Amino acid sequence: MRIYSAPVLAQVANIRHILEMHGIACRIQGEYRSGAAGEIPPTEAWPELWVDDPAQLAEAQRLVDEAIQSADTAQPGWTCPSCREVNEGQFGACWNCGTDCPDNPPA
Ligand SMILES: [Zn+2]
Incomplete structure (x- = not known):
């Protein structure tokens, strides 16, 4: 199932x-x-x-x-600034287009 x-x-x-x-x-x-x-x-x-x-x-x-x-x-979800896809909070980059989360700058 x-x-x-x-x-x-x-x-x-x-x-x-x-x-x-x-x-x-x-x-x-x-x-x-x-x-x-x-x-x-x-x-x-x-x-x-x-x-x-x-x-x-x-x-x-x-x-x-x-x-x-x-x-x-x-973690709250976030909306990709590039393709408008909604991502779950644990992702640091958009699963759809790879754009970095705007609230999550790379360390
Ligand atoms: Zn995206």
């Missing part, structure tokens, strides 16, 4: 890491499909995280929600 998807593979890999730390078997699907973006609806080109065991689904969903919430509260 698909439990999570995000436009950036690193985000999906991060969630997978959290689930694996809690002993939940999961795998990433579609990580090579992003090259096809533009031919299929964008959300369908996102890498997805799948949990195979239905018995672990509720626990996995709870961990995903927790991870998303802690990411949200840790």
